[in-house]
Structure formats: C-alpha cells, structure tokens
Amino acid sequence: MSTPDPGDIEPPRDPRAAFAELSKIMLGEQPLSATLERVAQLAKQTIPGAADVSVTLLQDGEVASAAFTGPLAAQLDRQYEAGFGPCMDAATSGTTITIDDTAHSRRYPDFARAAARKGVRHTMSIGLPVQRQTIGALNLYGTDDVPFDEATQELATAFASYAAVAVANAGVYASTATLAANLQRALESRAVIDQAKGILMARHPGMSADAAFDLLSKQSQLSNRKLRDIAAELVDEVQRGGQD
Template sequence: MDPADAFAELGRIRLGEVDLADVLQRVADLAKQTVPDALEVSVTLVRVDGAQTAAFTGELARELDEWQYAQDRGPCLDAATSGGNLRVPDVTVEERWPVWADRARAAGVGSSLSVGLPIQQAVVGALNLYAERPHAFDDEAVSLAGTFAGYAAVALANAHLYDSTAALARQMQAAMSSRAVIEQAKGIIMGQRRCSADEAFAMLAKTSQETNSKLRDVAASLVRRVSPGS
C-alpha cells in the first residue's frame, strides 16, 4: 500500500468514536501492508500490571511478543520502556537478546524492528515489525514505522484522556450525591433537635466515628429511617 493512502485511511478514523483496540489493530494491519518486508506486525502495551499484545496481524508476532513478556526482556519491551527504535538486523548474530533471537530464528524470522510509542503516561508501548530476511528494515522503514507508531500513540493518549475524564466525572457525581444525602440528614437532625447546621453535622460525625462507618453511610441510614414507607 502507498504510505500516503495508509496515512489518509488512518486520518479518517474518528478516535473518539472507535474502540482503542480497533484503532491499534488497524495501525498494525496498515503497517504490515505499507512497510516493505513486514511479515507480521504487533503492538505492545506495558502497564503497571504487565505487558500485553494489544493488536497483531499473525500468531508469529503474538508468540514472539509473549515470549518476551514471560522472560521480562526483549526488543519490544526495551523499545517500549525507552521510547526509542530498536533494530535487530540479523537474528543469527544478535547478542543483546540471544535466547530470544534463537527463538525468532526458529520461527522463521530474520530481522525485526521495534519502535517505541512516544507517550509517557499510565501506559507505554511499542510497534513491532518482523521480517523473514535479515537486514529487512532500513532507515526509510524505520521512518514509516515511526509514523504508524505516532498515530498509535495519539490513539492511546486520546483513550487515556477519555478514561481520566470519565473517572473524574464519576468521582464528582459520587461527591455530589454524598453531599446531598448529608445535607438531608443534617436537615432531619436540625428539625428533630432544634439545633444549628454545625451542631447537626457534629452529631453525624460523632456517630460516624463511634460506629466506624463512613459519614455518607450514616447520613443515608438516617434518611432511610425517616423516609415515608421505610
């Protein structure tokens, strides 16, 4: 595929309307079709709880990725951590990850390229390309892969922002709900005890401490007891 056509297709994807997994899979598919000699392509994501292959074009890529995760070492993990580009020009003479290189050679891989995703938030990652012949990925291939990796990073950043915004909205909604029920409980106490708002809140806080319960739960219990039909 012509690179311009591939990037145009990626540009038509509305990041806010498409699942992250689908975006990453499309990035992997288009990279395989566009970067010369790319036999299989995968996308590695590394979070606090570990690494995973979020998208892959074939089982060979997934298996070589997952072997690295199990051993906690390999080019895709190092590229994800450093954010740089790591080429394995020839697996038969690779000395940085010799055991992984032997496994790759046995699987029919002659060379590989891992490009770190330019993002440093809750998740880092890499775009991984595998080729049958040695020295398959030249500087032009690295540049092309970098563009695909950049688009994957934008999708990741967009997803992270959406998740953060959604989490904040949920927290604010919970806080508003808690405040509302506490105000209701204070009103009930003020009516029953003929006391001020501060005194009513102090009574709720004391009950919370004595029962080792959250203030919101104490307030909600009181509101339920005095509500009609409770």
C-alpha cells in the same frame, strides 16, 4: 513449523493513505481494541518487509501484547514471560530497537534464537510516544534476507508517531477499567494457552513447552482461528471429560 513466505507479502500501500486513516481516528469513534487491531493491520500493509506486526501497550509499568496480525507475532510476543526483550525495551524507553540478524544477536540472544527458529530474520520495535511519554510499542517481524534499512526505519518511525496519537485518543476515551480489562484479558489468554500447552505435554511424554506451543500455533494457522480459541477449546474438552 511453517513460516510466512516473503513472496506472500503484499506490496506496501501508500504511506500517505495510512497516515490519513490514522489521523481520522477520533476520540471515542471506536473501541480501543479495534483501534489497536487496525494499527497493526495498517503497519503490515504499509511498512515494506513486515511479515507480521504486533502492538504492545504500556500501563502502570506493565507491558502486554494488545494486537497482532498473525500467529508468528503472537509467538514472539511470548518474550514477556522472560521479563525483557526488544519489544519491552522499546515500549519502556520510547526508542527504536532493531535486530538486523537474529542468527547473530548479542544484545538479545535468547529472543533472537527463538525468532530465528520461527523463520524471523530481523526485527524492529518502535516506541509509541505521546506528550513526553511512551504508551507502548510497534513491533515488526521480517522473514526475508534483507534487514529493515534506514528508509524503512524512518517510515516506521513516522507511522508510529501517527499510530501513537490514534491509540492515545482511543485510550483516553476508554475508561481506566476498560483498559485494565483489556490487559487482564491478555493475561487470561496467556494463562489458557499455558494450560493447553501443559495438556499437550502430558499427552505426549517428552514434548517440550515450545513444541506444544508450536503445535497449537500450527492448528491455529490451519483452521484460521485465533490461538487463544484453539487453546480454550482444548482446555474445555479436557474439563468436560473430567466431569463425565
């Protein structure tokens, strides 16, 4: 599977501009989903070495991927299926968790091995703190040889502080039902992806679940379409065929 080329990462934008934009996100100005997507995009544009970024939300003890900048982040956020990982731990504890070398990580060996297979060399997950509580995490994935340094971690921590306020503002405006619906959609997306993986595994005897996911991800990248849309199309195709 292809992975992001470090040479393709754009030079980071001025952090002050990103902080100013986050500070201007007012209560009710835009939907929660749009805010989350913009936070992820700004983080990728602002934090040096971030090849891909995801934002996770924490609600009633449950953590779900809410926004990501590309298929790489979407794949690695599958760690939720195992019930643990740096993203989840950062979201629940409010701390910053780094993996400097995914090829040699004792703390998260399963996640690190999965990341290394995707070409991710190092990661950083930062809790999003608001008024003595954590509402989620910002997850950064790096593909070059140099891990995130102390200056980058300080910048990412500052970014997370501004982002947390922006997300909280959007979350306050969104009703509890809307937030629950967002989480439900995330779960439904994961379900349809699992269905699509099962279809591919049935079509190709011997194909593993990871290989099936990689195939879906590759199709997503080649067609520049969302992974869940690719999966849903495959599932619909099979369902229509069964009705004929």
